[in-house]
Amino acid sequence: MDAKKFVTENNVEKEDRSNEEEHKKILQMKDLIKKQDSTSKEYDDLTIRRFLRARDMDIDKACSMFLNYLKWRKTFVPNGSICVSEIPNHIAQNKLFMQGNDKCGRQISVVFGGKHYPNNSGGVEEFKRYVVFALERITSRMPAGQEKFVTIADIQGWGYSNSDIRGYLAALSILQDYYPERLGKMFVVHVPYVFMAAWKMVYPFIDEKTKTKIVFVEKKQLKSTLLKDIDESQLPEIYGGKLKLVPIQDT
Structure with missing residues (x-):
């Protein structure tokens, strides 16, 4: 096999595994935060992923960060936006x-x-x-x-x-x-x-x-x-x- 092709395919496999692991963590995080705040179901996977990445894929830290965000938003932006x-x-x-x-x-x-x-x-x-x-x-x-x-x-x-x-x-x-x-x-x-x-x-x-x-x-x-x-x-x-x-x- 061509060496360059092997490296490319190997990188693609690593990326696929990384994406799969990330998706699993997103699902785990969604399940955890939904138990503590039902309004979290309004947020999509991309939003959850941003908080997860911000905490270097640490689910516990990301959950804590996201729950703080939900609490802040209810008090600071109760109407959903700033006029x-x-x-x-x-x-x-x-x-x-x-x-x-x-x-x-x-x-x-x-x-x-x-x-x-x-x-x-x-x-x-x-x-x-x-x-x-x-x-x-x-x-x-x-x-x-x-x-x-x-x-x-x-x-x-x-x-x-x-x-x-x-x-x-x-x-x-x-x-x-x-x-x-x-x-x-x-x-x-x-x-x-x-x-x-x-x-x-x-x-x-x-x-x-x-x-x-x-x-x-x-x-x-x-x-x-x-x-x-x-x-x-x-x-x-x-x-x-x-x-x-x-x-x-x-x-």
């Missing part, structure tokens, strides 16, 4: 946009850190509602079969009046604890030196998997770096592409 009327200060700041998909089909969002003013935004609770509003909008627009999104975090113009450590940590907690395996990649662009002080305070709270998805981009390499992942036709105009940005509340 624009619940986050007026953040909508007014117009700092988060959506448009286009990367080469993997992942939805692209763009957030402008220099437009976030925590002292004029209704406190950390409203900001948490805004984060959930944004994540729900992004995930609801994902094409069939796609589970992840890409974010361009533009920090141009960021200063001390934009610094919001409590808010950043709250947003990070929501993303990691309640929307696991959703972030595909984050490009951090136009980073002023002053921002790094805030980044150093947040960085220790980022889990290892999320850290690998964050890419700081040099200004001189901005367009070329983004074009490796995003076709010019799907890249926002402000980065040399052809798409206009659309405010997330208008999507």
Whole structure:
């Protein structure tokens, strides 16, 4: 047998076994969580799988994480969604946009850190509602079969009046604890030196998997770096592409 063909077939067999083992764990996890919370039956296998993968296939840890998610959702999003009327200060700041998909089909969002003013935004609770509003909008627009999104975090113009450590940590907690395996990649662009002080305070709270998805981009390499992942036709105009940005509340 050709050596290359043997390696390919061997890899396929390993992948099939891995998928089979994963499916078995998904079924086990669904059975366990259904006994503790009957509302879990409303969630599909892909959702269960994201929590399972977030806990490195440890069923007990994944079950605990998912049950915490169900409890949080009932209290924080009792009506199933966040309305624009619940986050007026953040909508007014117009700092988060959506448009286009990367080469993997992942939805692209763009957030402008220099437009976030925590002292004029209704406190950390409203900001948490805004984060959930944004994540729900992004995930609801994902094409069939796609589970992840890409974010361009533009920090141009960021200063001390934009610094919001409590808010950043709250947003990070929501993303990691309640929307696991959703972030595909984050490009951090136009980073002023002053921002790094805030980044150093947040960085220790980022889990290892999320850290690998964050890419700081040099200004001189901005367009070329983004074009490796995003076709010019799907890249926002402000980065040399052809798409206009659309405010997330208008999507």
